[in-house]
Amino acid sequence: MISERECIELIQRYAAVQKNEYLVKGIGDDCAVIKKDETDHLLLTTDTLVEGVHFNLDWHPPYLLGRKSASVNLSDIAAMGGRPKACLLSVAFPGSVPSWFEDFMKGFSDVLVEHDTLLVGGDTVKGHHDIVITVTLVGETDKKHTCYRAGAQPGDTIWVSGPLGSAAAGLSLCQKGLCDLSDPADKWQQLVKAHLDPEPLVSLGKALAKSGLVRAMMDISDGLATDLAHLCKAGGVGAEIQQDLLPISETLEQAAAQLQTDAIDWIVKGGEDYQLLFTAKPSDERKLRQLVTDLTGGEIFAVGRIIEGQGVYLCHNGKREDISYQGYDHFQG
Amino acid sequence: MISERECIELIQRYAAVQKNEYLVKGIGDDCAVIKKDETDHLLLTTDTLVEGVHFNLDWHPPYLLGRKSASVNLSDIAAMGGRPKACLLSVAFPGSVPSWFEDFMKGFSDVLVEHDTLLVGGDTVKGHHDIVITVTLVGETDKKHTCYRAGAQPGDTIWVSGPLGSAAAGLSLCQKGLCDLSDPADKWQQLVKAHLDPEPLVSLGKALAKSGLVRAMMDISDGLATDLAHLCKAGGVGAEIQQDLLPISETLEQAAAQLQTDAIDWIVKGGEDYQLLFTAKPSDERKLRQLVTDLTGGEIFAVGRIIEGQGVYLCHNGKREDISYQGYDHFQG
Numbered sequence: 045m046i047s048e049r050e051c052i053e054l055i056q057r058y059a060a061v062q063k064n065e066y067l068v069k070g071i072g073d074d075c076a077v078i079k080k081d082e083t084d085h086l087l088l089t090t091d092t093l094v095e096g097v098h099f100n101l102d103w104h105p106p107y108l109l110g111r112k113s114a115s116v117n118l119s120d121i122a123a124m125g126g127r128p129k130a131c132l133l134s135v136a137f138p139g140s141v142p143s144w145f146e147d148f149m150k151g152f153s154d155v156l157v158e159h160d161t162l163l164v165g166g167d168t169v170k171g172h173h174d175i176v177i178t179v180t181l182v183g184e185t186d187k188k189h190t191c192y193r194a195g196a197q198p199g200d201t202i203w204v205s206g207p208l209g210s211a212a213a214g215l216s217l218c219q220k221g222l223c224d225l226s227d228p229a230d231k232w233q234q235l236v237k238a239h240l241d242p243e244p245l246v247s248l249g250k251a252l253a254k255s256g257l258v259r260a261m262m263d264i265s266d267g268l269a270t271d272l273a274h275l276c277k278a279g280g281v282g283a284e285i286q287q288d289l290l291p292i293s294e295t296l297e298q299a300a301a302q303l304q305t306d307a308i309d310w311i312v313k314g315g316e317d318y319q320l321l322f323t324a325k326p327s328d329e330r331k332l333r334q335l336v337t338d339l340t341g342g343e344i345f346a347v348g349r350i351i352e353g354q355g356v357y358l359c360h361n362g363k364r365e366d367i368s369y370q371g372y373d374h375f376q377g
Numbered sequence: 378m379i380s381e382r383e384c385i386e387l388i389q390r391y392a393a394v395q396k397n398e399y400l401v402k403g404i405g406d407d408c409a410v411i412k413k414d415e416t417d418h419l420l421l422t423t424d425t426l427v428e429g430v431h432f433n434l435d436w437h438p439p440y441l442l443g444r445k446s447a448s449v450n451l452s453d454i455a456a457m458g459g460r461p462k463a464c465l466l467s468v469a470f471p472g473s474v475p476s477w478f479e480d481f482m483k484g485f486s487d488v489l490v491e492h493d494t495l496l497v498g499g500d501t502v503k504g505h506h507d508i509v510i511t512v513t514l515v516g517e518t519d520k521k522h523t524c525y526r527a528g529a530q531p532g533d534t535i536w537v538s539g540p541l542g543s544a545a546a547g548l549s550l551c552q553k554g555l556c557d558l559s560d561p562a563d564k565w566q567q568l569v570k571a572h573l574d575p576e577p578l579v580s581l582g583k584a585l586a587k588s589g590l591v592r593a594m595m596d597i598s599d600g601l602a603t604d605l606a607h608l609c610k611a612g613g614v615g616a617e618i619q620q621d622l623l624p625i626s627e628t629l630e631q632a633a634a635q636l637q638t639d640a641i642d643w644i645v646k647g648g649e650d651y652q653l654l655f656t657a658k659p660s661d662e663r664k665l666r667q668l669v670t671d672l673t674g675g676e677i678f679a680v681g682r683i684i685e686g687q688g689v690y691l692c693h694n695g696k697r698e699d700i701s702y703q704g705y706d707h708f709q710g
Binding site: 045050055058080089093094129130140142157160163164166169174176180 | 378383385388391392394395396397400403408409411413414419423424425426427428429430431462463465466467474475476478479485486489490495496498499500501502503504505507509511513515
């Protein structure tokens with residue numbers, strides 16, 4: 045047996061066997077980046093979802109699962125500031141193709157249409173036991189404006205594009221059978237939707253990248269604690285998050301009370317929010333807020349600061365706790 | 378339940394929801410083709426391999442499985458006359474990552490190096506029960522020389538780039554435990570190697586495409602009977618194969634005798650040979666043979682003729698049998 049860490053290092057080692065002028069950025073960012081032409085980059089990303097590990101059909105309506113399968117990949121393109129262009133879908137089914145696959149395809153296609161992305165290839169293969177969905181997306185960026193995980197500077201403000209923890213809370217509510225999706229008045233709808241049908245922030249990612257104000261960016265798929273640790277490692281820096289600056293909704297607090305859990309754990313460690321995490325000079329704070337207000341009418345949240353050194357720290361009431369890599373681990377489930 | 382045919386139609390229907398100038402050729406060829414720039418196309422292809430369905434570790438050495446996982450995708454690029462450029466690898470493992478994955482990666486990487494293709498992204502995820510390997514490849518072609526399945530004309534000569542049936546025979550020999558890979562003198566080595574470590578014909582595909590002599594091309598992954606039926610359907614034509622023109626090796630005949638099967642079945646219906654299948658004007662026969670001799674020193678085989686109408690027929694001793702779509706079915710296993 046080899047550990048997941050060793051496995052990733054193994055793939056990275058073999059990926060490093062060859063390098064040429066075609067390769068801009070290989071393994072270790074939200075997308076691989078290769079040269080398209082003199083002005084543009086191509087972005088490539090792929091994600092595999094396994095039934096019973098990454099999704100559960102007991103509570104995930106097929107239409108929304110189709111949407112999510114596209115959205116999580118679109119989010120990787122958004123994280124680089126890219127324009128999604130084309131998509132390949134590969135699905136393995138044990139035995140016959142279930143009838144819910146039609147709803148899945150409708151949801152998958154709807155999200156692609158919303159983001160002007162073409163489905164250009166598809167493949168169904170016979171699986172053995174598991175339903176396995178693999179999506180590959182191709183995007184483009186102006187090479188001047190491609191945003192990487194690396195680039196954060198000590199002193200930078202750390203931003204998140206929206207509230208965190210909703211998807212983790214939604215997953216817990218689904219697992220405990222505490223939501224009724226068919227009831228629009230269900231008080232957990234917003235949290236459950238964050239888990240079942242996350243929105244890829246493609247327009248926001250493009251606008252942030254084009255502004256030139258962002259020094260490092262990625263999406264939050266494995267939780268703030270883990271993803272900020274990746275961003276810090278890529279930039280050779282550390283980070284301090286101020287707990288009091290983390291946005292927290294009343295609904296999230298109510299769900300935490302009902303499930304007798306700590307909302308801060310969901311916010312800091314919960315995965316799959318697909319919000320954007322980025323850093324910028326403190327002096328650009330006003331410009332950034334204006335840009336986002338103009339684009340979406342929404343709000344972004346300054347939650348901490350990049351520091352020299354290493355580690356991701358959560359600061360609260362004068363205490364400083366190292367939370368590096370304590371987020372959701374996709375490999376563990 | 379929906380049938381595989383309905384499933385493919387479903388994906389095609391949703392793929393047809395959007396079309397724009399970016400899309401050159403969507404689902405239905407060896408690769409999806411999208412516009413890269415004024416002169417070049419991008420090629421995209423993905424393949425999923427499931428343990429117990431598409432490969433069997435009882436007889437497939439991990440190093441060779443790694444090679445094959447890359448090669449079958451490179452073959453799709455070869456079939457369009459493309460230059461492979463970049464590769465993404467996604468693997469799902471139930472539980473821990475097995476130690477043989479290191480050998481797999483070595484084989485996978487070796488084939489990419491042989492074809493000047495960069496491994497730019499990799500992902501390992503937790504599987505539930507199955508080991509599932511998904512490979513995505515990006516390639517390029519001059520748009521003037523991209524070869525499609527469509528384009529065959531009545532009267533065209535049908536060519537195959539090498540002997541067929543070896544991989545199917547090799548699979549049968551492996552299934553019956555009749556080969557000893559560690560013995561270089563084993564008389565079935567050539568057949569077993571065709572199954573375990575097929576060679577993607579990238580240089581040949583490029584040369585054929587660039588020659589401008591080829592009117593339609595694809596690779597033979599599902600058997601001549603099925604793949605020629607695809608090529609004919611794409612071109613709105615039919616085909617006649619002369620059984621006596623199909624190349625057959627002495628070793629294949631010996632294996633058929635030992636396993637009490639019909640060598641012609643392997644040749645016509647067996648999958649995974651990854652030879653190229655193409656058509657050209659009869660008057661270009663000499664030029665094509667010369668091109669291949671100059672490039673590889675090897676031989677190509679004229680095995681039949683494109684006809685008006687539809688259907689793929691095998692002709693032998695004055696009889697004419699419709700063999701359309703009677704090849705290997707990946708979905709069935």
